[in-house]
Amino acid sequence: QVQLVESGGGLVQAGGSLRLSCAASGRTFSSYAMGWFRQASGKEREFVAFIRSGGVSTSYADSVKGRFTISRDNAKNTVYLQMNSLKPEDTAVYYCAGTRVFRIAGPRSADFDSWGQGTQVTVSS
Numbered sequence: 569q570v571q572l573v574e575s576g577g578g579l580v581q582a583g584g585s586l587r588l589s590c591a592a593s594g595r596t597f598s599s600y601a602m603g604w605f606r607q608a609s610g611k612e613r614e615f616v617a618f619i620r621s622g623g624v625s626t627s628y629a630d631s632v633k634g635r636f637t638i639s640r641d642n643a644k645n646t647v648y649l650q651m652n653s654l655k656p657e658d659t660a661v662y663y664c665a666g667t668r669v670f671r672i673a674g675p676r677s678a679d680f681d682s683w684g685q686g687t688q689v690t691v692s693s
Contacts, residue, residue, distance in 0.1 A: 569682040570594045572664050577687030580654055584691070588649040590664030590684055598642040600682070601667050601675055604649045606660035606689075615677055616662070617649065627674050632658075654691045661686040 571593040580586055590602070603618035617628045617638040626638050637650040647664055665680035 570597055570600060570666050572666060572682055572684035574662065574664050574684040574687040577662060577689045579690045579692065582654060582656055582691055582693050584654050585650070585652045586654065586689060588651065588662055588664075588687060588689070590647045590649075592645045592647070592666065594645075596668075597645040597666075599668055601670070602638075602640060602647040603665045603667070603675070603680055604638060604647075604662060605665060605677070605680075606658075606662045607686075608657075608660040611660075613663070613677075618674060619647065651689070654689075656691045656693045659689060659691050661688050 572590055574590045576588040599621055601620050604616040605613050606616050607613040615629055619626045619638045619640055623640045635653045640647040663686045664684045666682040667675045667679040669675050669679035
């Protein structure tokens, strides 16, 4: 497993932008597919985006498609989530997660076994 630490959360007005970062420890980061998930108060955790280990293939939840962009820098052991056109419904704790499980269709949520502590994103209306 890798150790993951998120940063970049905060309070932003609707329509604004934030960039989340997730720094990973260890030498095996480049072999991990990475994902971002979020959990709003009183709701279940939901998938936001993921990126394969090579950084080419990505996937997004419909609710963020066209507004959020996931990327990674394997040289810096870091994965990012650029969030634009933020909406109040994007308010949640955002978690990054990693998995070495490979599935052609993309990893399932249960495949992710390394998790960060989360960073709060609050979007005001």
